[in-house]
Amino acid sequence: xxxxxxxxxxxxxxxxxxxxxxxxxxxxxxxxxxxxxxxxxxxxxxxxxxxxxxxxxxxxxxxxxxxxxxxxxxxxxxxxxxxxxxxxxxxxxxxxxxxxxxxxxxxxxxxxxxxxxxxxxxxxxxxxxxxxxxxxxxxxxxxxxxxxxxxxxxxxxxxxxxxxxxxxxxxxxxxxxxxxxxxxxxxxxxxxxxxxxxxxxxxxxxxxxxxxxxxxxxxxxxxxxxxxxxxxxxxxxxxxxxxxxxxxxxxxxxxxxxxxxxxxxxxxxxxxxxxxx
Numbered sequence: 596x597x598x599x600x601x602x603x604x605x606x607x608x609x610x611x612x613x614x615x616x617x618x619x620x621x622x623x624x625x626x627x628x629x630x631x632x633x634x635x636x637x638x639x640x641x642x643x644x645x646x647x648x649x650x651x652x653x654x655x656x657x658x659x660x661x662x663x664x665x666x667x668x669x670x671x672x673x674x675x676x677x678x679x680x681x682x683x684x685x686x687x688x689x690x691x692x693x694x695x696x697x698x699x700x701x702x703x704x705x706x707x708x709x710x711x712x713x714x715x716x717x718x719x720x721x722x723x724x725x726x727x728x729x730x731x732x733x734x735x736x737x738x739x740x741x742x743x744x745x746x747x748x749x750x751x752x753x754x755x756x757x758x759x760x761x762x763x764x765x766x767x768x769x770x771x772x773x774x775x776x777x778x779x780x781x782x783x784x785x786x787x788x789x790x791x792x793x794x795x796x797x798x799x800x801x802x803x804x805x806x807x808x809x810x811x812x813x814x815x816x817x818x819x820x821x822x823x824x825x826x827x828x829x830x831x832x833x834x835x836x837x838x839x840x841x842x843x844x845x846x847x848x849x850x851x852x853x854x855x856x857x858x859x860x861x862x863x864x865x866x867x868x869x870x871x872x
Contacts, residue, residue, distance in 0.1 A: 614815045620658045624651075625711065632718045641746075645672055645697045648719065652693035656822075659814055663691060667826035670696040670782070675746035678739075678774045680844045681784040682852070683752035684760045685799040686810065688786050691822055698748040701739065701770060720747070724770075726755065732769045739773035749773070750784075753841060759800040760788055763854050768841035774832050775840070781832050783844045785825040785851035796820065825851045 628651055636644055649672055656663055670677065674696055681688065692698055700716075704725040707713045722742065724735040742749050753766035774781045788796040798817050801810045814820065827847050830840060848854075 610816075614812075617658055617660070617815055618811075621655070624654060624658060628715060629711065632715060636718065648693055648697040649695070652690040652697070655690045656687075656694055659687075660817070660820060661687065661691075662819070662821045663694060664821065664823050665695055665826070666823065668828075669826060670748075672696055674748055676743050676777075677748045677780045677782060678743060678771075679748065679750040679782050679784050680753055680766075680771070680848075681750060682763055682786055682848050683754050683757045684786055684788060685757065685801045686807070687788075687799050687801075687814070687822070688752070691786060691824055692750055692784070695824060696748060698750040699742055701735065701749065701751045722749070736770060736773045736776070739770060740777045743773060743777040743779040749779075753844065757800065757802050759797050759802050760795045761797070763845065763849050763852065766841040766845040768837040771837040771840045771844075775835070775837060778832065781830045781840060781844070783827040783830065783847040783851075785823075785827065785848045787823045787825075787852055789821050789823060791819075791821070827851060 631647065631651075636647065639647070653663075672695075679692065679696075679698060681692065689700060699720045699722060701722045701724055702716060704723045706716055706721070707723050709716075720742075722735060722738050725731040739749050739751075751770045753768070753770065754764040755767050756764065758764055771781070773779070788799045790796050796817075798813045799810075799820065799822075801807075830843050830847070832840065835843075
């Protein structure tokens, strides 16, 4: 039998110090972002703006010790006029996507009122929708169409809420009308957080009545967090209804996450992910 009597208990003070330092670095990084967004972003062109957002998001992941792996055909940072359709697990999803190919997100209107984060979201071009108001979808679709026709990339989370990463919720089709109207490219994106053995990591999930502070603490407590993004093949938009596109995107993402249908628990990925360059 293995004798463990000599082993020391975990040093909780070291863990607390590491979490505190990471939190301090994150707050400082956020303050720097506020200054850059207020003073620098209005003065630079689209390409420079996109690169600044990409680097800033990659830095957020580095501070939180998130290792990002990307599979599939990675879009160019300057990709334009594309709608990305992704499953939604955590507020970290935003930084994962922006660290590869920055986009304009469609978010619930409540985000606009969040301290600092809401202000940043507005300045970075986030499009807001009041989900409780059915008629607001038409207005949001018009704004998304305008953004896509101007050459912006837009990302939507058609589940309408987050999951814990072990299931996929049914996709709502309403905002996919924007891709049809603008004749934009439509690319499904699968997001997953995993342990070293490839099983789903529940720690990043931002679900139910969890506060942002509690979610952040769980992520800070993770010594090594791995995230995967899989960019899937574009869906044929021409001649399709928004409901057909929602079903196609749902199936594509479910298959990528080893979910043959919404609600089925995810297994271990079949293949190891490619590293992000």
